[in-house]
Amino acid sequence: xxxxxxxxxxxxxxxxxxxxxxxxxxxxxxxxxxxxxxxxxxxxxxxxxxxxxxxxxxxxxxxxxxxxxxxxxxxxxxxxxxxxxxxxxxxxxxxxxxxxxxxxxxxxxxxxxxxxxxxxxxxxxxxxxxxxxxxxxxxxxxxxxxxxxxxxxxxxxxxxxxxxxxxxxxxxxxxxxxxxxxxxxxxxxxxxxxxxxxxxxxxxxxxxxxxxxxxxxxxxxxxxxxxxxxxxxxxxxxxxxxxxxxxxx
Amino acid sequence: xxxxxxxxxxxxxxxxxxxxxxxxxxxxxxxxxxxxxxxxxxxxxxxxxxxxxxxxxxxxxxxxxxxxxxxxxxxxxxxxxxxxxxxxxxxxxxxxxxxxxxxxxxxxxxxxxxxxxxxxxxxxxxxxxxxxxxxxxxxxxxxxxxxxxxxxxxxxxxxxxxxxxxxxxxxxxxxxxxxxxxxxxxxxxxxxxxxxxxxxxxxxxxxxxxxxxxxxxxxxxxxx
Numbered sequence: 001x002x003x004x005x006x007x008x009x010x011x012x013x014x015x016x017x018x019x020x021x022x023x024x025x026x027x028x029x030x031x032x033x034x035x036x037x038x039x040x041x042x043x044x045x046x047x048x049x050x051x052x053x054x055x056x057x058x059x060x061x062x063x064x065x066x067x068x069x070x071x072x073x074x075x076x077x078x079x080x081x082x083x084x085x086x087x088x089x090x091x092x093x094x095x096x097x098x099x100x101x102x103x104x105x106x107x108x109x110x111x112x113x114x115x116x117x118x119x120x121x122x123x124x125x126x127x128x129x130x131x132x133x134x135x136x137x138x139x140x141x142x143x144x145x146x147x148x149x150x151x152x153x154x155x156x157x158x159x160x161x162x163x164x165x166x167x168x169x170x171x172x173x174x175x176x177x178x179x180x181x182x183x184x185x186x187x188x189x190x191x192x193x194x195x196x197x198x199x200x201x202x203x204x205x206x207x208x209x210x211x212x213x214x215x216x217x218x219x220x221x222x223x224x225x226x227x228x229x230x231x232x233x234x235x236x237x238x239x240x241x242x243x244x245x246x247x248x249x
Numbered sequence: 250x251x252x253x254x255x256x257x258x259x260x261x262x263x264x265x266x267x268x269x270x271x272x273x274x275x276x277x278x279x280x281x282x283x284x285x286x287x288x289x290x291x292x293x294x295x296x297x298x299x300x301x302x303x304x305x306x307x308x309x310x311x312x313x314x315x316x317x318x319x320x321x322x323x324x325x326x327x328x329x330x331x332x333x334x335x336x337x338x339x340x341x342x343x344x345x346x347x348x349x350x351x352x353x354x355x356x357x358x359x360x361x362x363x364x365x366x367x368x369x370x371x372x373x374x375x376x377x378x379x380x381x382x383x384x385x386x387x388x389x390x391x392x393x394x395x396x397x398x399x400x401x402x403x404x405x406x407x408x409x410x411x412x413x414x415x416x417x418x419x420x421x422x423x424x425x426x427x428x429x430x431x432x433x434x435x436x437x438x439x440x441x442x443x444x445x446x447x448x449x450x451x452x453x454x455x456x457x458x459x460x461x462x463x464x465x466x467x468x469x470x471x472x473x
Contacts, residue, residue, distance in 0.1 A: 048377050049376075050373055050376065050377060076379050076381065077379075079376065079377060079378070079379040080378070080379035082377075083377070083378065084373075084374070084377035084378075086370055086373070086374060086377075088370055090368070090370035090371055090373060090374035091371075091374070092371055092374065092375070092389055093368065093371065093393060093470060093471070094389070094392045094393050094396075094470050095470070096470075103378070103388070104378040104379065104380075107380060107384050107388060108378055108379045108380060108384075136469075136470040136471070136472075137470075138470065138471050138472065139472070152374075152378070156378060156379075
């Protein structure tokens, strides 16, 4: 379970997150939508401590931290509970697909080599790239790289996987395979928070859709309700614009 | 033009070869210390550690901004005059000190640039899976920075090997000093110095081969 209590993030005088309260159940798939620059990515980055939140408390699994009192050990522990999938994949360029996935098991969890690589191979099977074990990121397509990026996040065995616009950098031809893998993960009840503009994914896969604007949660609900009867005028306006360019088919 | 005295040249080869090890030692030890110092400077600069950062900037500026020969004379002739305890510094030590400081100043900047050049998103990815800063440096940043910095560092090493020839001005009999003595005895200056030149050349060529090999290995991950 994830619980955020009045989580805020200021960059200087700019308020990017303005007191977010949010509870996510284990196995829940939450899709976060909203206009650009409204704090969606920052929210995910704060949960992973890639950004230091300004105030609030966060609970992930059995770990609760007051962000202002978070020690270095708290931050590491929180990062280990939360895996991150990056928009630009961010694979380790000096490591093969297999090593990218095994890295966390070897270095952070201190698994013995054999066990770590065996687990990494299983994950390569799951993400449909068993023949790419020894391929370096530079030799893979964007879609394959992002699947390895997701594989790396899966290896963590994390409480939640945070997806930050995972298909936004992809050529259109690779989007489906990445969304397909995410659907597969969702069907295995992996807790997921996904920032995306893929409205069809939100409609088909999400348990809950959250609309964020101006650093606040404006409206949230099951996708059917959010897409068919949005209540807040800002949600209506945003959905009208985005569905015009990115229909749910 | 007189004919080249080939016999003299061939006879000189084994004589001069005895001094090659000292030349290589000066460069090898100088390179080792210069690398260590350069890495420390680079980390100080990247992390902008207060006070140390400013001191490093001044140090780098001085040792890049003045000729190596001037620095060598400062260490060998100058410092002992100021501090009598430093009269124990012999020519070899002064040469190594000079080479270390001079080349560390240059290398620090290329190492710093290579570290800064590693894709920021990979740093975030490493942190996101819970790596510590040390693990991040050791496993992700430094291996990639090494690849970027290697060609320039090898160039500096080659430059340093040639710069050891300045040690003869401090009375050190390395390859250049020995050649100078032999030439002064035989008056066959061209023969003597061309033999020395070829020896430097061969050493540098061998190093270039090593550089190519290392670059190919380190580039393995980046071939499409």
